[in-house]
Amino acid sequence: MKKHNFSAGPCILPQEVFKEASQAVLNFNNSGLSILEISHRSKDFVDIMEEARSLALELLDLEGKGYKALFLQGGASTQFLMTAYNLLQTKAGYLNTGAWSRKAIKEAKLFGDIVEVASSKDSNFNFIPKGYDIPDDLDYLHLTSNNTIYGTQLKDFPSTNTSLICDMSSDIFSRQIDFSQFDLIYAGAQKNMGPAGATLIIVKEDILGKTNRKIPSILDYQTHINKSSMFNTPPVFSVYTSMLTLKWLKKLGGITAIEELNEKKAKLIYSEIDLNPLFQGFAAKEDRSNMNATFTLVNEDLKETFDAMWKEAGINGINGHRSVGGYRASIYNALTLESVATLVDVMGDLERKA
Ligand SMILES: *Cc1c(COP(=O)(O)O)cnc(C)c1O
Numbered sequence: 001m002k003k004h005n006f007s008a009g010p011c012i013l014p015q016e017v018f019k020e021a022s023q024a025v026l027n028f029n030n031s032g033l034s035i036l037e038i039s040h041r042s043k044d045f046v047d048i049m050e051e052a053r054s055l056a057l058e059l060l061d062l063e064g065k066g067y068k069a070l071f072l073q074g075g076a077s078t079q080f081l082m083t084a085y086n087l088l089q090t091k092a093g094y095l096n097t098g099a100w101s102r103k104a105i106k107e108a109k110l111f112g113d114i115v116e117v118a119s120s121k122d123s124n125f126n127f128i129p130k131g132y133d134i135p136d137d138l139d140y141l142h143l144t145s146n147n148t149i150y151g152t153q154l155k156d157f158p159s160t161n162t163s164l165i166c167d168m169s170s171d172i173f174s175r176q177i178d179f180s181q182f183d184l185i186y187a188g189a190q191k192n193m194g195p196a197g198a199t200l201i202i203v204k205e206d207i208l209g210k211t212n213r214k215i216p217s218i219l220d221y222q223t224h225i226n227k228s229s230m231f232n233t234p235p236v237f238s239v240y241t242s243m244l245t246l247k248w249l250k251k252l253g254g255i256t257a258i259e260e261l262n263e264k265k266a267k268l269i270y271s272e273i274d275l276n277p278l279f280q281g282f283a284a285k286e287d288r289s290n291m292n293a294t295f296t297l298v299n300e301d302l303k304e305t306f307d308a309m310w311k312e313a314g315i316n317g318i319n320g321h322r323s324v325g326g327y328r329a330s331i332y333n334a335l336t337l338e339s340v341a342t343l344v345d346v347m348g349d350l351e352r353k354a
Helices: 015-026 043-059 075-087 099-108 221-226 236-252 254-275 300-312 337-353
Strands: 067-072 091-096 113-119 141-144 164-167 184-188 199-204 279-281 292-297 327-330
Touching (some): 015 236, 043 067, 043 199, 043 236, 067 221, 067 236, 075 164, 075 184, 075 199, 091 099, 099 113, 099 164, 199 221, 236 254, 254 279, 254 292, 254 337, 292 300, 300 337
Parallel strands (some): 091 113, 091 141, 141 164, 164 184
Antiparallel strands (some): 067 199, 279 292
16 A cells, blocks of 8 residues: 655655656656666657756746756755855855755855854754845855755745855745746755756856856856756656656646645644644744644653554654654655645544543
8 A cells, every 4th residue: 555655855756657657667658668778868868858957947937037957966965065166256145044054054165255144053943044134245145945854944035136046955846936036946856856866956057157166077067058967877767757747747737736735735734733732843833844844742652652553544754853853744745635634633543542
């Protein structure tokens, strides 16, 4: 039986995408060949790459606005250094909202001065700092739109003339925002788009080429733009499956449609967390993520019972990250409302039992 998979990443993808991707591994488009054994220079694969790149821009409403979409390797973690390598001349600002921001800061420090514009570190990152000053001499300001570990999400983005860069690994394609306010967006595929292996980068081409730094070819965004994201062998399976997920999303009605569903799912889980006296939310209410809901048991003695109950209900992957503890229900795009309802039922059953 298929589990209700609340895993934080790698995570659930649409069932029909799993089916189509597995078929392509055995026999891609009735070619008698696997998607894994065809040349990445073949027309078949070049078409897949181009479709993935154009679907990404289309879904984000960034077509014809000077942006390029790339599917690269190395995960979001490589983007922590690649963004700074390509864009940091002297000084950049970082909003420190958790472990991923902190890692981005660490890498960027290799390339220039880093100003931490604000941080919620002193309260274990359970809220998003607001109302901070942004120095006017920054090359860019780096944000993390959704903090996967803590379950916080930026609901508003600073209105500023400073160039904005955003790590959207865990909430890209989940909600409608004005994506053109960012000069560069990056996201590891494995949280809301596809299997691990590919990283989506959306970059406004005219921000490149402004540092005097010599950049190794493979770390230079311009190289990948010039080579249509095929400078070296791309992660073919991850790109193919991401393309299938983006097609699925488009068919569903795009980001507007998925956002509506995501809001329903988030409302369902958070109202149970708030109404059920056995549970407590971790993140500040106004900053709660619609992708990762973090909560704890008020009485830890119930842990064994609760854990047995959700496992019995076919639920997978709700243990919290070690730095927060408790539970984390990741409710990414492909997770159904029915799966959330199953978890909410188990939480209610625990209350009736306890
Ligand atoms: C998971 C995650 C990362 C790290 O991604 P990798 O692809 O494993 O390098 C970075 N940022 C955020 C917000 C994440 O959720």
